[in-house]
Amino acid sequence: MKTGWQTKALGEILQKTETTNPLQSPEVEFEYIDVSSVSNSNFQIEATQSLKGKDAPSRARRLVKTNDVIFATIRPTLHRIAIVSKHLDHQVCSTGYFVLRPKPEVDHRFLFYWLFTEAFMGQMEQLQKGASYPAVTDAEVRAQVITFPSLPEQQRIVAILDEAFDGIVTAKANAEKNLQNARALFESHLQAVFSQRGEGWSEKRLGDSSILKIIDGDRGSNYPSKEDFSDEGFCLFLNTKNVRPDGFNFDTTMFITEEKDKVLRKGKLQRQDVILTTRGTIGNVALFDEGVEFENIRINSGMLIFRPNLEKIMPSFLFEVFRSGIMKSQMIRHVSGAAQPQLPIKTLIDFEIPVPSTLESQREIVASVRGIEEETRRLESIYQQKLAALDDLKKSLLHQAFSGQL
Secondary structure, eight states: OOTTOEEEEGGGGBOOOOBOOGGGSTTOEEEEEOGGGBOTTTOSBOOOEEEEGGGOOTTEEEEEOTTOEEEEOBSGGGOOEEEOOGGGTTEEEETTEEEEOBOTTSOHHHHHHHTTSHHHHHHHHHHOBOSSSOBOOHHHHHTOEEEEOOHHHHHHHHHHHHHHHHHHHHHHHHHHHHHHHHHHHHHHHHHHHHHSOOTTOEEEETTOTTTEEEEEOOOSTTSOOGGGOBSSOSEEEOOGGGEETTEEOOSSOOEEOHHHHHHOOSOBOOTTEEEEEEESEEEEEEEEOTTOOOSOEEOOTTEEEEEEOTTTOOHHHHHHHHTSHHHHHHHHHHOBOSSSOBOOHHHHTTOEEEEOSSHHHHHHHHHHHHHHHHHHHHHHHHHHHHHHHHHHHHHHHHHHHTTTOO
């Protein structure tokens, strides 16, 4: 640490802030900054609510002024941190924020950047309490220790960080755009494959039993209850987290015993089955092929099994059709239920999918799609690495800035 830097508790370098009660002026309008108003991507107050005092929520109690720094103490590690702009001077924020108004010895933007340091955020992560809404107290924030140089040195450091972070923001925006473009390229190719059909293609209804069977799970009295599940067992019982938009994910698993598996009548997977989520999260799809390590798998009540006739349709082709825009557009039109969206079998049987007449044509299409997908994932990996590198650069700059090395 360079000479001339001071170390103080955060509370020592903050001015007292004011509270207010909008209910005492029922007809006076004000701008309300709630916890969701601050973006944790650009760290700005993006949206406020125009309210009359009589409509103020109970949390609308903290008065803010221009250049105040607000920090959300609810889920503090989400980085909902922002500087109050001029147009929000003397407006009101939620008590879910801690308002930091530095004394003249500390530049407000120096303080703003300090809140992003690993030292401060690490403390917030350790101190937060509560399962559903982890939070820290105002007193815990005030107790944190900040080290700072003279005001001119703070302003020099802020100028460097402003310029560097502007560049990082631009670079991240470009990388994120490229990442989106890579994904859009794959989606476009997948859509084109099934829209530009060649000779010998035909439309097939999912209810056509000559090409596939639709199988639901056992929803009767033997359906597993909470106490039937364990972390290990004979049969993997799928949950919605296991079936994603592009295949299986087994980061979390639950199992049932062999005895429980035997009493269930339906819903057992066979190799080459395609699984589609049809309740709650609609349209996630996976293929139970040789790459899946589990032998015994059952679906839950929010999924359906599609078992292809292997002489008419390749399972991998069906998987690609199901994750294409052809299928998604039909799902969007026919999903029912607001609170719990669903696609029942009686609706799905009327969905139509394009199918080439030969398995060789299907195989060529799958190979083409998988080739584009592999290239897409390569590009995504590159852009994700760039984003990670930019985050690391930001952390490094902050560390240097607040340890006197910048």
